[in-house]
Amino acid sequence: MIAALALAAALAAAPAPTSPGPRIVIASDSTAANYTADRYPQMGWGMVLKCSLDSGVQVVNLARGGRSTKTFIEEGLWDQLVAQLQPGDTVLIQFGHNDADTKKIERHTDPNGVYDVNLRRFVADVRKAKATPVLVTPIARWMWENGEPKDAHGPYAATIHRVAQDLKVPLVDLDGDMLTALKARGPLASQRLYLQYQPYDHVARYPDGISDDTHINEQGARLGAALVATRLAGLKLPISRRVHPASVAGQPRLGGPTCP
Incomplete structure (x- = not known):
């Protein structure tokens, strides 16, 4: 069983073959x-x-949990990504959650220092490979203050906007779009997009419950993907005509990453 889970994890993380x-x-x-x-x-x-x-359209998902721009570079993950880029690829670059982490200091970057430098490197490397970089602001956390969703990524999102403007890079403002979606749903309904469960809500995975304002569940993932796709479709990139955004109004629960 352990070997099977390890194999499944490896397959999930493995890059797709050349297409x-x-x-x-x-x-x-x-x-x-x-x-x-x-x-x-x-x-x-x-x-x-x-x-x-x-x-x-093939999605090559090289995202890794717990990584900031700094650790994605230090662990060689960025070099691995660049090595397999093909001309014409569209590269979505979304970091910020872990760059803002001051508890696990090895992840942390100054939003106006190393974070800025790293984003500019990412853009340059992708363009050198004749691919198209797209900067994506980090998806909003489920945080509320005085009845309004609270922005948790201010200086990091601002840096992404600045770098995008400076380098003329297409931008997907996932942070801003998710904040708007949270406000439209309100605190209780939007809570159902994140790993926020009482012990009786999801006994199999979280028997003691969980209160996680960062990580998203299936409905949150589907909403996030639909928001990203909506922005991509409007960017007038070569990939844009291949994008047909799923609805952001309501997300099905299918028990996994299958499509409706």
Whole structure:
């Protein structure tokens, strides 16, 4: 059983083989990453982005949990990604959650220092490979203050906007769009998008309950993917005509990353 789970995890994390069709490559953290079935209901938005794409578009999800721009570089993950880029690829770059972490200091970056430098490096490397970089602000946390969703990524999101403007990089404002979606749903309904469960809600995975304002469940992942796709479709990139965003109004619960 352990060997089977290890194999499944390896397959989920492995890059897809070279394909002549259009590809979307994701560089990110746990909020976009792939997860095996035993981790359900936790899912990353990268797992269901395919549901908003033509069937011929391949998603290569290289997101890894716990990574910041700094550790993604230090662990060699960025070099591995660049090595397999193909001309014409679209690369979605979303970091910030772990760059803002001051408890696990090895992840932390200054939003106006190393974080800025790293984002500019990512853009330059992708362009050198004749691929298209797209900067993505980190998906909003489930945090509320005075009846309003609270922005948890201010300086990091601001840096992404600045770098995108400076370098003329397409931008997906997932943070801003998710904050808008949370406000529209309100605190109670939007809570159902995250790993927020009482002990009786999800006995199999969280017998003691869980209160996680960062990581998203299946519905959160589907909403996040639909928001990303909506922005991609409007960017007038070569990939944009292959994007057909799923509805952001309501997300089905299918028990895994299958498409409706």
